[in-house]
Amino acid sequence: MWGESEGTKGDATIEEIGRRRTFTNTLSLAIVLFVVQLPMVDAVRDNAGSAFDCAIPGRLSLLVDVLFIGTYVYAAYRAYKYVRFLQQPLWQAIARIGALLIFLAAVLDVVEDIKLWSDFGRQTGGCADLSTGWLTWLMRVLWVAGSLVLAVCLFATSRFGRRKLFGIEPGPRATFEREPDPGPDAGRLVICCSGGGIRSASFCLGALQLLRERGYYDKASTVIGVSGGGYMAAAFHVLRRTCADPFSPGSAELARLRRQTRYLLQGGRAMFRAALSVLFGVIVNLLLIGIMLRAIAWVLGWFLSDQKVVVATGQEIRVDWRPGGSWWFVGLSLFLIAVSAAMFVLEKVWDRWARMPDPVRKVLTTVGGVTLRYGTPVAVLLLGVPGGLYLLGKLPGGNADQPSLPSALLALVDPTKQGVASFGALVVVLIGLGRTVWNGLAVESKDPSEAGLRGRLLAFARNKLAPWVGSAIIVGAAVIALLRWTGGYATDRSYQMDWSVALVLASIAIAIKLLTDANRTSLHSFYRERLSRAFLVTRKPNGAAVSLDYSIRLRYSEWAKPTDGGPQLVIAGVANVADADFVPTQRDCVPFIFDAEQIGIVGDRSLPTGGRRRTEDYEREADVLKREVTVPAAMAISGAALSPLTGRVNSRTRPVRLLLAVLNARLGVWLPNPYWNNRDEDTFPEVTGFAARVRRYVGSVIDKPGPYRLLREAIGSPSMYDRRIYVTDGGHYDNLGLVEALRREPAQVIVIDASNDPEDRFNALGEAIATARMDHGIRIDMDPAPMIRGQKTRADRSWAYGIATHPLKEGRRQPYKTEIFFLKAVLAGHLGWDVEQYATTHDDFPRRSTGDQFYDEWDFEAYRDLGYVLAESLTDHHRVKARLEDLPD
Template structure:
């Protein structure tokens, strides 16, 4: 039931719940910032040494102003979304009043800032300006509150006796569309290994006419490289990547596509370094800001004091319990609610309304109570345990140097970065080879260290470094007034934060842009008039809505990715993702019947929403997102990568992309129409740039839980859901599917196929009958063959049930990268030299010409063995 976990009992759409959550969370942030200012204002009113708390309060107030302006804007957008015309205009008035109040608030802060230090304490009041500002602020928020209530379901029932729009509808996603009754080809994931193998298979299928006969080619991850390259080149060349062609010769020179040449290596290093520096700057800004406020508060309360250069922590300043009550009060409220529920249920039935209210109180108090307790109790406790004070800390000098701007500090910080990078590389290699068994004790111990110990070691190092910085800065702000009065630090922090917001975003700091460019330059080529092949200009926008269309009778290009979500409303436990499919007509989220309608958008409309310059939803961008295996969020394999999520995020090992949630802004036919005129274009351009994902999305990658209700979703490797593309192919109800599988699953287990079979049954009710036993090598030198035939039976439609017809069936032709039969001599020799052939680790993306040709030739040979069988050829040639 949609939204049931959020307490809506299925009576709201994804966008409605998401907009309400966005508004309430921003409002909660504003309230928290207002509460943080309260002790500072109280200290100013006390009149003693008011300069530090007064100016610190004004700095916090600047953040508070930003938060409540955003909250007012999102409140107005929520009311507008509900499409109540009368209240929409009223909400606009309220939002504008809040904005005017914010301007007056800024003027007041500037005036008060100059007043501090010039005489007596100003009591944070600027005469009539403060009175007017408060009045406008209160009126604006009262209006917004009235609109929020009036447009709620309860408010509509009480005020007008009407209901809001009906909840979302659910219908099967087995719509078939243009692929119904036709042939679909899928190319599996697996990096350059799969790209090479699938290239050979597609070459043979094109020679036999099956590629042109297909209505769609579906690419996943590495298979998407080749699927896209074939599709784009075929628009101009009828026989793309044929033997002896200039584009195939060029591709052989690009088999180290990620780091092909010195310039690519240099750009890769800069991309990693750029994102890493931005990430560390953001972490530093947050830690320094928290330490400043927290240090002043703990010092002001007398919890932390400097006594003869030694730290002294007092949990009950002046013998009062107020500090401990403040630190643990919210957690105590949550515990009290639990007790009340238990006692109430013992003596009477608790009404659902009361239970809902108590659950909300418990959730909010716990959400904010835990960080409050950690900061107010954990930080003083940490300072006490390590004996930290400026100049005499008791901590190892190497750790303290991390937050000191000295040569030793730079060296220690650099050493930390090197250690983290080394851990990250070791962990990734371990994950890439996980599942490969070894009889040697050394290999098993190394695998255990890489997959079990190193992930937590990297996370522990990051947390330890951040903790030391927070303790050190907090201790300085609590005990050193000159340190606390250095207001130039605030200017630097604000300038850096503003610069990060203006000049970059969460997508630009990731490795996606570099990855996308390398894929484009290596695989997307065009035939020149002189007969040579060259990369398509990277700056040419290959819009997916145009370049993925079927052309001259050929197939359409579909690229499969996933949207990472962790909502119990939509995904089973630990699946953590839903399919995100790039199609030339419609793009977006596709899944089982638990997902409501509205998850797909017109591709051309979505392209404009994602980026006004039409750069985010292109063919190379889709290739890169579908191949984004290296990311903090990894869908179904989150269980393996969760321990290193924080490590990957900090190190900028991030290939995923934050895209607009297709469920949002999907209530009109043309939500983002093209604009004309200079000022409309300028407005759209500025709005698109400002709206790019910011630091909050980085936090969601590192430690958060991505949600289907969020305004943006994180799109990564399609193999995180189904590495074969088979489930998406069957959803389209074709008559036949050719599956080209170069997955690196364990030999003779065919786990990628098994997972696809189970997923098709769970998500779409499709039963797949296929037996891969002829491909099992076992104790034999070779498998009997590298392909098998199967049947997928679709659930009956209402018409089939009513007419007592047989269910629709799809034939599956499955070809797998295994050694089978008698191969060409060059492959036989390569296989003897490379014992891991054809299961080379996916982490190894650096092939030479022999590696590339071996996998390409194997794909060609095995596809030939499939279509060479007389029954298979007869079935595939059938109309």
């Protein structure tokens, strides 16, 4: 199934297709940069008699050539890595030679550019040629030789080449996923703690306290935490390593936890760091956007000016789409789109008169898709930008060196006090819209049918209108900046000749690459630290409870294991992917599980093998300092509900994706794709020796996710084939953790559910039941009717019993069954008077929105005690008690 869209008929692995895609995408970018230089080269040739007139296109060509050099070197490196991956020693050695030739050509290319740059600075005599004689020819020979060597290697190692050249019929390199038999928790008890922010953490704490007192917690083999439930599952597990009675009533750590219920913004220092974290990410994001827009405007403005499409005449800008009366500019702008349309028409005509072979159809659709992908932005830039300048030129005001724009909009790109104020106002407006949108998304406890007219209008404004307004403001500001800069470069030679701008842009880009990355600019680091300091504590010999030192690397492979009995810790997240080869329509994610032994992607049996890695190996690959795959990191990733990509709930967050990305409202993390570099041998062993450690350290820093990953978040196109995957909240797949628990084939599962379902709906349970059946063929028989309040003042009970029947496996005479004890945060039975009183004064109890993460001691205690009392009612039932007592220790 996988890879079918690539024409591999399901025989290629994810990594093979992914490496090929990475190479082809980089090669495509190199081709684009090469094509961009062509009109500049023609301009230098046309103005050979004037050093002044050819200096601008000549030096601009050299700036683009620097980008071209870096891109084709990276493409050569990716080609070599692809051949190396295919494990053909001979061709690997030849490909190494080809990559080396390309690298040598790049060195000569840089030397050539440096020399030509100084040559174009001379203002006397004729124009310098874009050539340095023998140096240029040597560079070209090396470049062509290296390209040919790599092309031969790529062809020879391809399936087509191996078949045609050597008569080798390559076999399939991919196999389907097969679950272990029996499951890793067969015959044992698994406890699941659901998502739900601080609400779920409080409720799960009470339930876990009761289960520990009754001995069921220590009997369990695994505790699975999702999002907010993962906070407490991890806190309980970490403290259990050094303390037999974690968070017992009256304990110092329980008292400390009550003081941390505003864990995200606990105190002025945390608020200050939160504000700086947001501001830091916003500034970096805007700088990256500005660099990209300025570079595009520079090249585009020069081209429109050189071709006489945009010309300054007196006090206005004149736009002529037919310079010299010719239609060639319009034809150039629409050429790629026309090719795409021609491929489509050719396919239809061919189909009308004959049967088209699949390889031909694939070529036509590929060419049509590629030309449409590149043709659309080309048409928008070459036709849309002049059109925008024409329309803006009709506004009152303006002069020859800038398009006429309203002063408030012009200020956005002016480095003046007014510009700073306007820019600041824009940021404030966006943040306000982002806050409004998030409040709307977080209000999940209200049933739309129960809301009045005012509530429905407010929900419409928050969920439908505000997201598009925020995105429109961002796009509008970007368009204004692009038009302003393009107009300046098209009409003012001083713009075109200000080469210091290139130095500033390059310096900013290099500084961003060296000083930060897409994970560091997000809020993940702040979120991870706050969770660690609030929930991960240790009890000192004198009885005091203190947070674990944040500098301690709580490596998941070590700290998630049980010590001295007790369960292991499993944290559930999701990897956001949008491939039709792997996920159903609009699911947009696959489960990503943090386990002490193996970490990575799990799911239905149609997924290919290789999605999980040894946790120790994965820790080293993710970060040489082993900071990215820790218990606090897993907690933060599993609770990363606020992200541009949100798995199954993308339909709600899609309109606001761009706004969240730009405002740095990003809690997700880019991690290495476990399908890549997954070998039987230890791919990332511990290194010894100073030189080896330095090499590994530098490589790890350079390999961190960059601006391209941020772009993937903003436009929402993650793929299982990518080298990195975006991991977020486990609730974006299954908020209960029940599907992962059943995949492990335990004898019994206790589900502690504090999801914020509309009352009497049990949406999270219904989705988990359907997902277990769809992905694993597991049928769940459960009736939650006793938990339905309906017209009664209170539900009869807070729990339900169910049976999960697993599909019959080879070697088994009858299907394996798992008992499910489902505990739900509802008002049922007789509660303590304090909880009853709290419920009368809080209409939303126990379904408080996750948008409110700031609890006081009364809120925390009410939810904690509710979890304790309801778990007690479950385990006191004689049948439940009898079933749980049968479990082995």
